[in-house]
Amino acid sequence: MSSPSLDETGRTYRGAGPRQRQEERRARLVDAAVEVFGTSGYRSATVEKICATAGLTKRYFYESFDDSEALLLAAYASVTDRLRDSVLRGAADGGADLDARVRGALTAFFRSVADDPRIPRIAFQEVLGIGPEVDNAYRRVTRSFVDAVLVVIGPAVDRTAFPDPHLRTLATGLVGAVLMIAQQWVLSENPQPIETVIASAHTILSAVLGELGPT
């Protein structure tokens, strides 16, 4: 997708080579997309609005993206990558103890969501029902979050007692539980304190983990 002007033969401009300039513009467009999609929504967004937010004009949009769906995919990837990194870092902060890792991951997740409401909007709302392409991306990302859950809880699971597909479905359910709690949380008009929702999510996770573990 896009035509990154295969020739690296261009001049420098404002102290940057052509490739670098092009990538900067692309990054600005993605940032603008996160802003626009995350506040006004994808459906009401137009190419012009995005470009105006980015401080660019339409020609630079088509320099980096085929259409607005391609930009949505890029913005989606940007948001979910950051979110997944944050969650995995939170889990790692928990050290070796499983419960601490779960708690760390949950805390990081709800913090990210609370700090930047555009994240849940793009990651969980705007991205659904656009088209087959985007639906596939959504499925892949959800799978990657399920994988992350499996990595975190993996060591504590009695794998001989639970076949892999069953385990995957369980992890999918756990992701859905946390997601739905977060969604209702950010949408509610007077939300509970973050510690409370973390505790509720933790209750569900540890209940299921208790079922899975050999202990």
Place this chain on the structure above:
Amino acid sequence: MSSPSLDETGRTYRGAGPRQRQEERRARLVDAAVEVFGTSGYRSATVEKICATAGLTKRYFYESFDDSEALLLAAYASVTDRLRDSVLRGAADGGADLDARVRGALTAFFRSVADDPRIPRIAFQEVLGIGPEVDNAYRRVTRSFVDAVLVVIGPAVDRTAFPDPHLRTLATGLVGAVLMIAQQWVLSENPQPIETVIASAHTILSAVLGELGPT
């Protein structure tokens, strides 16, 4: 919304009074909307497409609805009402035993979703990210499903040990878990048998219920 021609003074036509004719047309439009939104999606749907599917013309669309968002809300309500009824009926089939009620509700839910893929599409995908109006409807419907869960599991919960907001959040998580499992299930290219996903969902529910109950 809409102008249901307040005067009941019209003639009869093809054996039906004006009010009845109008309601029949409205019902046909809602059915057509479920078909179109549920297969091609809301975003690519146009008023003309809906009307063609319903076998009506645009003038009858604006007779019953202000715009396509109003129709989406009606289709959404139609779909979710049926789904909720089906789940509650499934739970009632379980009789007095809590576990049987949960199993019955889950079975009814996954059956509905499997029988008519338009249901999950409209209920969980198309409806997100449209606008504030629709988002509110989504929140209300989700709340009503959470309420249904609370009704089903209510008797088995030690309410003194778990404050109400916490309980609500837990139920929200459970709804999210089941929803996400269903979503991934219908989207996967070679899905597991329905008994398997029901069993996985049941594992999560009973694990959390075990945490809540006084037993």
Place this chain on the structure above:
DNA sequence: GTGATCTGGCACCGTTCAGTGTCAGTTTGT
């Protein structure tokens, strides 16, 4: 300084679609 290159702003075209109006033909009440 001078010409080539790059940038941003704008104008333009074609399409799509919501929403309204018109009208000929059909059904009903009398």
Place this chain on the structure above:
DNA sequence: ACAAACTGACACTGAACGGTGCCAGATCAC
């Protein structure tokens, strides 16, 4: 039979938007 009401089909308008092209001015290489 005849007029009033109803229906369905189509034409029309205006706005929004995607996508492309052009041009004046800024920036760089030499």
